[in-house]
Amino acid sequence: MLLYLSVLDTEEEKDKFTEVYEQYRHFCWYVANQLLEDAQMAEDAVQETFLALTRHLDKVGDVESPATRKFLMTIVKSKAIDILRKRKPEQSMEESEYELPDxxxxxxxxxxxxxxxxxxxxxxxxxxxxxxxxxxxxxxxxxxxxxxxxxxxxxxxxxxxxxxxxxxxxxxxxxxxxxxxxxx
The missing domain is CATH 1.10.10.10 (Winged helix-like DNA-binding domain superfamily/Winged helix DNA-binding domain)
Incomplete structure (x- = not known):
């Protein structure tokens, strides 16, 4: 956790991050483990989630709000999917074309x-x-x-x-x- 705190600037940010981390780290691990079915990869997803949170801590209002929980769940799911995608490189995404809507x-x-x-x-x-x-x-x-x-x-x-x-x-x-x- 010291690594995350070293990225943050103010004491207020550090306190808020610590509170979010303590409140949601087990929840994030559970969500990641449900997707990845591997405890070690779930831990990696959680670490990436909290690292991403250091860059977007301003998006967190009330630490105990459902919006904060949903925000973290969205991040951890994305990180878990990224890990799955890296594990299965044969499933390539075709995002090279740019399509404009009519x-x-x-x-x-x-x-x-x-x-x-x-x-x-x-x-x-x-x-x-x-x-x-x-x-x-x-x-x-x-x-x-x-x-x-x-x-x-x-x-x-x-x-x-x-x-x-x-x-x-x-x-x-x-x-x-x-x-x-x-x-x-």
Whole structure:
């Protein structure tokens, strides 16, 4: 823990970090272990989580709030998935192409503005983890592409690519849902 504290500048930050660490380190390990099924790799994911937290401690308000717990859970899941991805390099991601959404077909924007929250959430939960995490960081935690990239250890451009691909997938899912409702 001294390594983490040495990165922080003020006593207030150090106190807050210590409180978060003490409150959530076991929770983070549990979440990581559930995904990785390996105690040592889970510990690595937890260490990477708290290292990332030193750069984003300003995103933590009340230490005991559900938002803080969810924020840490999102980070540790991302770190665990990164470890899994490194362990299985044959599963390459095709993020080299940059796809822009068709502004005329912004079904996602319509859903958000029409209060179809539950339908949208169920579609978001069906997204692949790599896309869902980007949405969560962007909309729940309101992080920038650069901040998300730092947390996920990817470039801001890749964050943007995944975001637009996720939007495109969500739009397709929502179109099917709208069509399904019209056919009832």
């Amino acid at each position: 502004p005329k077909q912004d079904v996602l924007g319509d859903y958000i503005s029409r209060e179809n929250y539950n339908a949208l959430i169920s579609c978001v939960l069906e997204l692949d983890e790599s896309y869902r995490v980007i949405f969560e960081y962007k909309y729940v935690h309101q992080l920038s592409d650069r901040e998300i990239g730092e947390l996920l250890d990817i470039s801001p451009k890749l964050v943007n690519v995944r975001y637009y691909r996720a939007r495109k997938k969500l739009q397709e899912m929502l179109k099917k849902e709208v069509a399904g409702r019209g056919g009832r």
